Amino acid sequence: MKIGYPCINLTIGCKGDRTFRLKSYSEQRLIETVTNNINCLAAMLTFNVEHDLLFFRVTSDLVPFASHRVCQFDWHTYFKDQLTAIGSFIKSHNIRISMHPGQYTVLNSQDNEIFARSIKELEYHADVLDALGLDASAKIQLHVGGVYRDKRKSVQQFIDRYRNLNKRIKQRLVIENDDRSYTADDCIRIYEETGVPVLFDVFHHELNHSHSSITDVLATITKTWQAQDGIPMVDYSYHHPGGLRVSHAKSIDSADFERFLTITQPYDFDIMLEIKDKETSALKAVEIARGDMRFFHGKFTH
DNA sequence: CCCTGTCAAGTCACG
DNA sequence: CGTGACTTGACAGGG
Numbered sequence: 001m002k003i004g005y006p007c008i009n010l011t012i013g014c015k016g017d018r019t020f021r022l023k024s025y026s027e028q029r030l031i032e033t034v035t036n037n038i039n040c041l042a043a044m045l046t047f048n049v050e051h052d053l054l055f056f057r058v059t060s061d062l063v064p065f066a067s068h069r070v071c072q073f074d075w076h077t078y079f080k081d082q083l084t085a086i087g088s089f090i091k092s093h094n095i096r097i098s099m100h101p102g103q104y105t106v107l108n109s110q111d112n113e114i115f116a117r118s119i120k121e122l123e124y125h126a127d128v129l130d131a132l133g134l135d136a137s138a139k140i141q142l143h144v145g146g147v148y149r150d151k152r153k154s155v156q157q158f159i160d161r162y163r164n165l166n167k168r169i170k171q172r173l174v175i176e177n178d179d180r181s182y183t184a185d186d187c188i189r190i191y192e193e194t195g196v197p198v199l200f201d202v203f204h205h206e207l208n209h210s211h212s213s214i215t216d217v218l219a220t221i222t223k224t225w226q227a228q229d230g231i232p233m234v235d236y237s238y239h240h241p242g243g244l245r246v247s248h249a250k251s252i253d254s255a256d257f258e259r260f261l262t263i264t265q266p267y268d269f270d271i272m273l274e275i276k277d278k279e280t281s282a283l284k285a286v287e288i289a290r291g292d293m294r295f296f297h298g299k300f301t302h
Numbered sequence: 303c304c305c306t307g308t309c310a311a312g313t314c315a316c317g
Numbered sequence: 318c319g320t321g322a323c324t325t326g327a328c329a330g331g332g
Contacts, residue, residue, distance in 0.1 A: 006324070021328060022310060057324090068310065103323055104311035114312070121311090143323095146313055179323075180314070235324095274324070 001231075001299045002096050002270040003289060004055025005282040009044045016040030019064040027073050030064065034075055037062050038082050045089060052286050053279065055096045055233075055270045060121075062128060067120040076131055087132035096270050097138040098233055099125045108145035108158040115161070122169045129172060136171040137230030141199045144175055144182040144190065155186065159193050170196075171228070176235065179204040184217045188224070197224045201235040202260065203274070214260075218267045232267075236260065237274040252281035258288055268299050 008015040016037045020029055041058065048056055065071045076083075090097060105118045125140045132138070148154050165173065175191075176199040177184040184205055187198040198221040202214065212220075218234075225232045238253045252275050275281040289300040 008325085017325080017327095019309095019327075021308090024329080060324090065310075070310095100324060102311080102325095103313075106312060109312075111312090117311070148313090276325095 001268055001289065002054040003273065003282055003285050003300075004048070004053050004057070004096070004270070005273050005275070005278045006057035006100070007059040008278060009040075009047060010278050010280070012043055012047050014040040014043055016044060017059040017061040019061050022065060022068070022070065025065060025070050030071065030073055030075070031078070034063050034079060038079060038086070042082075042086050042089070045086065045093075045095065047279070048095070049093045051279070051283055052290075053282050054094065055098075055272060057098045057100060057272060058128060060099060060101055060125065063124070066127070067117070067124040076127055080131070083128075083131040084133060087134060090132060090134065096230065096233070097129065097132070097134055098141055098272065099128065099139070100141045101125055103143075105142060106145040107142065107161050108154050110146070110148055110157075119165075122165070122173070126169050126172055130168070136228045138172065139174045139197075139199070139229070139233060140169070140172045141174050141176045141233070143178040144187065147181045151181075151186075155190060159190060162190075162194050162196060174199045174229075174233070176201050177204050177208070179207045181208075183208055183210050184221065185210045185212055188217075188220055191224045195224075195226075197221075197226070197229050197232070199233045199235065200269075203235070203237040215263060215266075218264055218269070222267055222269070230270075232269040233272060234269045235272045235274055250276045252284050254284060254288060257285055261289065 008017050018033050018036050020033060041062065045056065048054065063075050066075065101121050105121045106114055107118050109115045109118065122140065129138045144158050146154060162170070174197040175187050177187050184198065184200055190196060191198050200217055200221050205214065205217065222232055238256050252273065271285070273282045273285055
C-alpha cells in the first residue's frame with residue numbers, strides 16, 4: 001500500500017501546474033512554463049520520497065495546450081533529458097504514478113469532434129508517461145463519460161471506442177466510478193466486456209452506488225487489475241456529514257480514514273487522498289497507516 | 303499593486 | 318435557459 005495526493009504540493013512553494021491563456025500562447029511561453037512545471041515536479045517527488053508519500057498524480061497541466069492544435073512544439077524531445085531523469089527517480093524510488101484527464105475528455109461522446117479531441121488528450125497523457133519511461137502500472141484514469149439518456153447505448157459506445165484505442169493508450173487506461181452517472185458496478189460490467197481495470201473512488205461510491213458495499217466492490221475490482229497493471233488504485237476523500245453542501249473536506253478525518261483502512265484490511269491497493277490540503281492530509285494518513293500496523297500486516301510501503 | 307472577470311474543452315442537475 | 322460542479326484557482330487586463 002502506498003499513500004499519495006494529487007498534482008500539487010502546497011508546502012514547498014512550487015506547485016508545478018502553471019499555465020497561461022490560449023491567447024498568449026507562444027513557443028517561448030510554453031518552454032518557460034513547462035520548464036517551471038518539470039522542475040516543480042522533480043521537487044515535489046523529492047519531497048514525497050522524504051515523507052514516505054510514494055503515490056503521486058502528475059497534473060494534466062504539465063504541458064499546457066499540449067493536445068491543442070496551437071501546440072506544434074516537440075516538447076517531448078526538447079525536455080527529453082529532464083523527463084528521463086525524473087522517470088529514473090520515480091523508478092529507483094518505486095513511486096506509483098497516475099494521471100487524470102479533465103472533464104472535457106469524453107471517450108463515448110456522440111460528437112465526433114469531442115471524441116477526436118479526447119483521443120488527442122489521451123495521447124498527450126500517454127506521451128508524458130512514455131517520456132518518463134514508466135511501465136503499464138502508471139495509469140491514466142478516466143470516467144466513462146456521458147449517458148445521453150440511454151445508458152446501455154452509451155456504455156456500448158464506450159466499449160467500442162475502447163476496443164479501437166492504440167495499445168499505447170489502452171495499456172494505461174483505467175476507468176473510475178463517478179458521482180452521478182456511472183457506478184462502480186457499471187464500471188465492472190464494462191471491465192467484463194473489455195478487460196479495462198476499474199479504479200475505485202470511495203467518495204463517488206457513497207454519492208452514487210447500487211447495492212454493493214465498499215468491501216464487495218474492492219473484492220471485485222481487485223480482480224480487474226492484472227499483474228502488469230500493478231495493484232489497484234483507490235481514490236479516497238471525505239465529505240462533511242449532515243452538511244447541505246457535498247464537497248471535499250478541507251482536511252482528513254482521521255477516524256473515518258482509520259475506519260476505512262480497517263474495513264478494507266484484507267485488500268492491498270494504493271490510496272490517492274483527494275483532500276484540499278493535499279500533502280498535509282496525506283502525511284497524516286501515512287502516520288495513521290504506520291502507527292496501526294496491526295491492521296496492515298506490513299502492507300504499508302515505507 | 304490590487305481587483306476581478308474570465309479562462310480550450312463537456313455533461314448534467316438544478317433553479 | 319443560465320449557472321454551478323466536476324480534479325482546481327490562476328491569468329491578465331484595467332483601475
